[in-house]
Structure formats: structure tokens, C-alpha cells
Amino acid sequence: MADTEGCADREAGPSGGLALRVSGLTVRSPRGRVLLSLPSLELPGGTLLGVRGPSGAGKSTLLHALAGLSAVAEGTVRWGDTDLSRLDAEGRARFRADQIGMIFQDFLLFDELSAQDNAALPALFRPRAERAGLRARAAARLVGLGLSDTARSVASYSGGERQRVAIARALAAGAPVLLADEPTASLDRAAADRLIADLTGMARAAGTTLVAVSHDERLIARMDRVLTLADGAPVTGAQAA
Amino acid sequence: MIALWDSLPVLAQDIAVTLALLLPGVLLGAGVLRGFAPWPLVRAILWRFRGPSVLFVLLIALSVGMGIGLLAQERGLRQGTAQAADKFDLIVAAPGSELTAMFAAVFLQPSDMGLLSGDTYSAIAAHPSVTLAAPLAFGDSFGAASIVGTTADFVRHLSDERIEGRLWRTAEEAVVGALVPLEIGGRFAPSHGTGDAAEPDGHDGHESAVVGRMAPTGTPWDRAILVPVEAVWEVHGLANGHAPERAGQIGPPFDAAYFPGTPAVVLRAASLGASYGLRSEFTRDGETMAFFPGSVLAGLYRVMGDVRQAMSLMALVTQGLVAASVLLGLFILSRLFRRQIALLRALGAPRRFVFAVIWSFSAVLLLAGAAGGLLTGLGAAQLLSAAVTSRTGVAVAAGLGWTEIQFIAAFVSAGLALSLLPAALVLRQPVIEGLRA
Known part of the structure; x- marks a missing residue:
């Protein structure tokens, strides 16, 4: 199904995550320059979408817009029944806390904290009643990702281990959406391959909607669909190929 | 009300004044931290930026210590000279x-x-x-x-x-x-x-x-x-x-x-x-x-009091400048961990939680600085007292008094209130820029 210009289809996974509907999305820089223009994008829940393109193509900008982090946005970004464009900054933060897990290129962990504390970081700002459950899920995710000795500081972890801690953090809250920004860029090949398997495997198992921005063709190859961007706009099928 | 206040023992009045001075800081802290447990993050940030943090604590300690030392020394000198004149009716x-x-x-x-x-x-x-x-x-x-x-x-x-x-x-x-x-x-x-x-x-x-x-x-x-x-x-x-x-x-x-x-x-x-x-x-x-030597000393204290007031004014201006420097420093320091702040926002942390983290960081530095200032001030006063006693023979005992405790309490409350400012400013930084920092 080619529902969006520039978006190539593969077989979609089981639906468990939120569906995405983007319409007339334009993101501008504070000076007004158009950073991203995406007329439409529709993903069923549980789809794994790979976003690729050269540097400066607007990949991260798209990810930030999907997360509701972009301050300057036109158009609508709808996750399930929630239109992010209608929420204020605090509402979007609340939505991220509940519905979106984020993974970053350089992990963004607190080196001074243990793997367990990093994975359970969102527990610090969740309602008191949810904290124990979130910590338990974070611990289970770490085990599921093959990490042991999670009481020690992540400063001593390898890059691959650190990114797995970041994945555990993203999944700890049970978010139906995962947004990953170049998740393998800081890893060696072996670690990247393992991470790709972990990330896509867990997303598929949970039916999570995954949007992964990446230059890594091995990761892109594991996605259900691929969106190619260039100069802040989707590239048509022929160009994308 | 005034009659009731006057009827209280001096100790009760001192305790009440101290608590009243501390109350704004305590209420502020309770309000900012309500419902959150930011301490693991605060500890992590403190440890990561331990060098600048220690420097700040020392700066605050020196600034507070100077005030404490002067107050304690002046009172000790007054008590010492009064005691020396006690036998001379x-x-x-x-x-x-x-x-x-x-x-x-x-x-x-x-x-x-x-x-x-x-x-x-x-x-x-x-x-x-x-x-x-x-x-x-x-x-x-x-x-x-x-x-x-x-x-x-x-x-x-x-x-x-x-x-x-x-x-x-x-x-x-x-x-x-x-x-x-x-x-x-x-x-x-x-x-x-x-x-x-x-x-x-x-x-x-x-x-x-x-x-x-x-x-x-x-x-x-x-x-x-x-x-x-x-x-x-x-x-x-x-x-x-x-x-x-x-x-x-x-x-x-x-x-x-x-x-x-x-x-x-x-x-x-x-x-x-x-x-x-x-x-x-x-x-x-x-x-x-x-x-009466006591009267002559009282006159001398009055003159000293005028000088003390002038010095207090200068000290107040100095404290103000130090406070401004500390605030500016806290703001600069908090920019060092803007990525961590941006991460928290990206993960969906409410603004109030992020605010609590930054404010708590400042609060820890201020409280540690105030405690350090207390020790520094007392240490300096003891040294000065020993020097004065050694030169004059007047036993000057510069100990911790309610004036110093109240000075600290006022400093802590004012500092905690002023720390709201850098916390609010840091929150205005764009999240995406922070993530890319």
C-alpha cells in the first residue's frame, strides 16, 4: 500500500500500536525556513516505518514533529485519536510520557546511574502508584534484552549495552509507539545487528508502532515501510530507489 | 499581639524568628517538590558536574562565612570587653x-x-x-x-x-x-x-x-x-x-x-x-x-554600631553581588546539563518535574554553601578571637549565636526563592536544541 508519496510498502506487522495520520505537516525553523513538508502519511498501528535520506533531509525533524517536540509546526499529527497539533507543550509531554518511547543516537543515559535506574527513569516523574510497576517492567525489559548486573553504572557498559538500556527505558512505560533516531549510528556492526534484531523483534512482539530514522540499510531493510526524505520533502518511488 | 510577643522568653522569640525566616524556604521546597522524587537525578547531575559544583559551594561558603564571622566576632568582642569592665563599677x-x-x-x-x-x-x-x-x-x-x-x-x-x-x-x-x-x-x-x-x-x-x-x-x-x-x-x-x-x-x-x-x-x-x-x-x-566604664563602653558600642551598620550595608551590597553572581553561575551551570534537561522533556517529564530537578540542584548547592559558610564563619571568628585575645588579653569568645543562625536562615530562604529564577530560565530553552547540544 503506497498511501504516501515517497513511502515504500512492505508487509505490515500485527497491529497493537497507535495508528499515525499526518496531514499537511510543515515544520519551519525559528527564522521561517521550511525544514520539512510532508503532505500526508498514514500508518496502521503496529507498523514499522523506516525513514532514510541524506543528512539535512529532515529525518530528525520529522521524528521530533511526530513526538510533538517541534515548536513550529503546521498541519496535523494524529496518533490514534490524539491530534498533537491541538495539544499545548505540557499536553504533548504528557502524551509522550504515556504513549511514546524515544531512542536516541547517542543513547542519552545518565552515566552516574545504574542500568536499572536509567531504564526506570520515567518512574521519577510518574504518579507514585505507577512507579513500582514501571520499575518492574524496566527490570524485565533489561533481562529480556540480555543485560545482567544492571545495578552497576552504565558508564562501564559498551555502546551496544548502553543502547539496549535506552531501549529498555523506551519500552518500560509500555508505550504503543517507539521513535528511534539513528539507533545504530554509534554502534559497531555486531552490536548494531543485535540491536536491530532486539528493536524490531520487541516492537513486532508487542505490536508497537516503530518509526526509525536511520542511515543503516540493515535496519531499514527490517522495516515494514520506508519513507525517503530529501531536502525536507518525501522522495517519490523512482527517486527513492 | 505585641504584648504576647513581649511576654515570650527571649529564647522562644529567637526560635520563632528563626522559624519564620526559614518558613518561606521550607514552603517553597515543599511546593516545588510535591509529588516528585528527583534526588537520584540531582545526585547524578551533582556528581557529573562535581568540579563546578564544589567551586560554587566554596564561593557561597566564603560569602556567607564572611557575614557570619563578622557578626560573631563583633558580638564576641562586645561581650569580652563588657566582661573585662565588669569589675570596674x-x-x-x-x-x-x-x-x-x-x-x-x-x-x-x-x-x-x-x-x-x-x-x-x-x-x-x-x-x-x-x-x-x-x-x-x-x-x-x-x-x-x-x-x-x-x-x-x-x-x-x-x-x-x-x-x-x-x-x-x-x-x-x-x-x-x-x-x-x-x-x-x-x-x-x-x-x-x-x-x-x-x-x-x-x-x-x-x-x-x-x-x-x-x-x-x-x-x-x-x-x-x-x-x-x-x-x-x-x-x-x-x-x-x-x-x-x-x-x-x-x-x-x-x-x-x-x-x-x-x-x-x-x-x-x-x-x-x-x-x-x-x-x-x-x-x-x-x-x-x-x-562608669560600662557607660563609656556603651558609647563606644554605639559608635561601633554606626560603623557596623555601614559595614553591614557594604556587606549587604557585597552579598547582593555575590547572590547575583551565584544566580548567573547557577544559570550557566544548568546550561551544562541542558541535554539531560532536554532528554527529560523528550521522555515526557512535566515542566514542574524538570523545574524541581534544577531547583533542587541549586538548593543543594545553596544549603551546602550555607553549612560551609557557617563553619567557615565560625572558624574565621575563632581565629580572629584568638588573635584579639592574644593581643589584648580580653577573652573574646566568638561562638554561634541566634544572630548568625537567623542570618543563615534568611540567606537560605532568600537563596531558595532566588533559585526559582535560573530554574525558570532553563525551562525556556528549546528541547530540540538541547537534544542536539
């Missing part, structure tokens, strides 16, 4: 500066003073309200110790009769202050003059034996050697205050005709009212001046 001296006379008689600071005649002394000593009239005679020394001639009754009064050994019986015996480096049974030869101007051979042939030692008084008299006033006069080749037929007498009554003169007489009266009467009676133009 009323002093009669030749007309001149009361301050000079007080420094000479109470604090044993050498100065040129006029002398009271034998007739004047006799009139004072014979007054029915006077229970003690001790002439003082200065001018000699042994090492760093001033030698003061006086009467045995005054030594009893000064030491509250806490004397190891005994009082003198002859003009060749002496009682030493608690800190004088002479043992009972030791002997010394007085030098003429004091300090650098002392002439060790000025009184050749004269020697005295130490027969007693006063218990510590916390006054410059702890470093003095007390001898019969007759001894000082005789050593200087003067009459010894007694007619030749009673040349061996030590102590009053003195014979006016053989009284060489005294720069000051320390008086005790039967009552406080009598003291005021004596002051009026012996304040005579061109003849004598009588004054």
Missing part, C-alpha cells in the same frame, strides 16, 4: 578623656594621664558610700606583663578571692595574673616602662617574689603582675603613701601628705544609687572626673 581619674582613662585602667593600655592628689584620694576613700577605693599605679613591666600597683582588697575583688597561694604581705611580694609565665615562688625584677620602651635595668636592685596567682578572669589583668601600690612608688623613688613612722605599712589608709598621686582610682559603692551619687560628686571641673 566606677573610676575616678584626673580630667581628660574617659576613653583613655578606661583603656588604661580596665584594659591596661599604657597612656599618659594626670594624677589625682593625696587629698583627692583621701576624700574619695573616706566617702561613706565607698566600700572600695583602689589606687592604681602603672609604668613598669616584666616581659610582656604590665606591673600594676594596687591594694590587696582590689585583688580580692578582681579575682573573686580565687587566688592560688596568698596575697602579698610586703612591698617585695606580688600576685600574678593567670597567664603570666611566672611560678609561685619565682622572682622577677621590674623593667621601667612597658613594651619596646621598657628599660630592663631601670630599677636596678629591686626584685619581687611571686606569692600568689589569680584564677583566670578573661581580662587583660590575666597578663598583669599585681604588686602593692607602695612598691611601685618606692621603686620610682617616691614616697610610699605612708608617713615615715608607718613606712612598713602595706595598703590603706594612705597619708595624703605622702601620697605621690595616682592616675586612677577604682571605686565600689554600697549600692547602684550610691554609685550614681559618687559619679556626680566626683565629677568636678578641673579636679576629677568619675565615670
